Every structure is written in structure tokens, then in C-alpha cells.
Amino acid sequence: MALTIHNNLTGKKEKFVPLEEGRVSIYVCGVTVYDDIHMGHARSMVVFDTIARYFRHIGYEVNHVTNFTDVDDKIIDRAAQTGEAPLELSARYIEEYFKDSESLGLVGADAYPKASESMGDIISMVSDIIDAGFGYAAEDGSVYFSVDRVEDYGRLTNQRLEDLESSGRIAQDPHKRNPMDFALWKAAKPGEISWDSPWGKGRPGWHIECSAMIRAVMGDRIDIHGGGNDLIFPHHENEILQTEAVTGEPLANYWVHNGMLQVKGEKMSKSVGNFFRVRDVAARYRKEEIRFYFLNAHYSSPMVYSEEAMEESSAGLRRLWNNHGDLVAYARKPSGDYDAAEEIAAMRAAFRKQMDDDFNTRGAIEALFNLARATNRLMSEGRLSQKGALDALGAMAECNEVLGILPEAGGDEGDIGPLVDLLIEIRGELRGMKAYALADRIRDGLADLGIVLEDTSDGVKWKKG
């Protein structure tokens, strides 16, 4: 079955056809670095990280690029408050961003262009837009994009220009020819950070940096453009206008947007102040738990964040971890001869089918749960072979390359194995003498060291908790 993607440009699920056989280019709008990132950003990061991982998993060569907006009004305002230079402040938060990326288990993008380091590309793109007749320099030294020059405005939004103009939310600006025109280049106010340009000192408008950086780093056309669905209008709409004004070609073939993370039914956002920092959540949960929380729902659905939701989702994930640990332990002392080939093949097929269906991670996770139930049963019946246990672990590991929700394989079990076995043996003798207090001390003590003992009808099993 072929990979299908819900394309927001058409509103339909479409078969994915890359521009170039075997390769996929993905650009994801990154963050404005004036503060720590929150769980809403984390969702977007995990979602697109997983999509990139899946493309690699099925054999694509992936070019994944995400940007940093490190020059803008909010950064300038915040820097004025802290007394830092704007670029110092943004550099500091970019460092924090990478720390948080690790707490989310991100593979990472292939390139992270920054607006401040792309001025040449941005200025030349603005010039190209003016040359193409879509931009004009105003008297104040700013450059605007002329929406009236565009014939089919609102392709991504499915909005008509007149409707947007009449929304009453568009600020009037004497320098603009049409109130819907947007800034490509903003003239600097006195004392503000600025760059030299043919139109005087200034800095880029918000939308132009993405268009310019995509063009410079990835080329005129890309396969997939992603971001949060709050960016659809005006940001992505305007990116399309800018790029196509210059290239005359579609910017991206597929537009993919993740749903918003809400708090108590309201969008998590810095301006509302109802956000949970990634750093704080990561202090309490492992990266696998955070990823599982996000991937347990479809990327496009809205999610409501709460501590309770995290706890509930982690309780479910522990079931998979237990199964994984049990399989590892079982493989050391297998007792059956059934290879579970059918169950494992069914899981692989279901995983692929679900992921191919617009990256349905929730459905893919379900396939893992189904295999877990099957192998748990086979282990409890003592029917699973060593090959079956190892194959199941192998299949789980393959899925995990995409999802990143299972603990990474520890390699030091061989070293502690004999020690644990000795303790289990001694505890067994104590239990035989009904010296339960001492036996429990061994079990509790090992638990504190991260080794969990479980008494089963099949003998004592241990695993790393």
C-alpha cells in the first residue's frame, strides 16, 4: 500500500508522490526564540520528527529543515527588558531549544537556518519579488507585498480576500496600498537592530524568512511543508504568494499541519500564559513517555494537555515496557517451540498500513499492543520459543526506530545477570524457609536499584524497571 498524506492544500488525502524518486524534502516552521519552548511546540517537533523518521524507515533519503526566527518584534521587546542584545537573547534560547530537543528524543533536522544568518538570501528574494512586480517599497523604507497582484489569493485558507478585509481585524496602514498587503522588509526604528538593504536599514518581515531560507537551502520546490495549524493563515498563505511570485512554481506539494495542544479547552500559548514548559515536563517524564503521549493521538487532532492525561498515557506505555522487559527475560530462559511468526508478521503489516495512512501513529501503537497481548499470552502459557521472543523484540525495535517510545537496549545485562541470579536463588531459599521478611528485603532492595523481580508460576523473572 502506498503512503497517503492529508494535504491541506486540497483538503484531501492523497497518495504521496515525491518530486524526486526516493527523496523527500520537508520544511517545518520552527519557533520564535524569545522564551523557553512549551509542550505545544514539543508536539509539533515530535510529530514532524516522527514523520521524518518514518520516511527514512521506508527507505527515503530525507532532507528535513526547520528554522529559527531569531529577529522579530518580540525578541527585540524581550531583549530590551533583559538588557541583552537581541541576537544574544535568541542565541541563548536556541541553546535551550536543543537541550529540550534531547528531552524529546528528536533525531534532529538536517539544517537549522536562522533569519539573522540569511540576510543576503532574504534581501535578494525581496528584490526578486519587487522585480517580478509583486512588491513595492513604501516611503517609510519598508517593502510590502501587493496582494492585489495575485489572482487566486487564499488557496490554502479557502478564504476570499474581500472576506478577510471585512473581518474588521485588519489594521489600516497609510503605507500599504491594500490593507491586506504584508511587510517583506520592515524599516528600522531608531536604535533598533537592523541590516543594510537597498531600501535602507531594516529587518525582514515574518513571512519572507521562510520563503527565502527554503529557496536558499532546499530549492524552489519542496515536497512537504509543515507546521502548526495556527500558521496556515496568514503565514503559510503568504509564504506561498512570495515564493510563487518569484519562481512561478508551487512552493510545496503537500501541506501538513499538526493540531493544537490545548489546556482546559483553550489553546496553549505563550501570550495566554497557560503553557507547560518542555523543561518542566521533561524533569518528570522520560522522553519516551512524552513522545508516547503525543503519538497516542493523530497528529492533526486537537489534544487537551493535563497532568492526568500524561499519567494515564504513561500507564499504558508501561504495559509495552513490561512486555518488552518480559520478552528480554524470557529469551534468556525460553520454554516453548512456537515462533509466533504469524503474530509478528501481522504486527509488522498493521504498523506499516497504519503509518502509510496519513501517519496514523495511534493505529501503529495499537499494533504493538496487539502483539504484546499475543506474546504475553504465549509466555504465560510457556509456548513461545526463543526465536519467537527475539523476533518479536526485533519487530518492536523496528517500529521503535520510528516512534521512539521504548527504552533503548541496555548492553550491560550480561554483567549483572549472574549476580541477580545468585540473589534470586538465595531469596528462593529464604522463601522456602518462609523467611519472607528477608526475602522481601532482597526484592525491595533490588527494586531500588532498578531491578524488578516477579514471581510467576514459571519461576522468578527479573527485568530492569
Place this chain on the structure above:
RNA sequence: GUCGGGAUAACAAAGUGGCCAUGUGGGGGACUGCAGAUCCUCAUACGGGGGUUCAAAUCCCCCUCCCGACCCCA
């Protein structure tokens, strides 16, 4: 106002014409010194109203409610 996306059992969340979703939580049972894990099993669904169909959570129409976008945003 215009344009999107939603409403599934206690909670979370897939599915999209007929067959067991899944996970958490709850009830019962197995195992058991206890604990935990695991297995078996049970219960509770498709916002409301019409329609199409042998058959609708799924298709069509209407209604209600929620979220998002239109200033900044993942």
C-alpha cells in the same frame, strides 16, 4: 461575520456501510506467602433529530455545542 477542524463508553482515543478496536480505570476469575506483572472474562459507546439502505458510529440533510484561524503563534 467568513473559513477550517471536532463531538465515540468513567477517561484517553482509532475506525468509517455489516465482523472483537486499543489503552487506562472498574467488576469477576486464574496464578500467588505478600506485592507486582501477566492471562481469561464482564460491563459501559458512537452529540440531537430526520432521511437513504436488507444493514449507518460510518453516507445525505437539518440542529446544538466545542476548538482553531482572520493581531502574534507550533
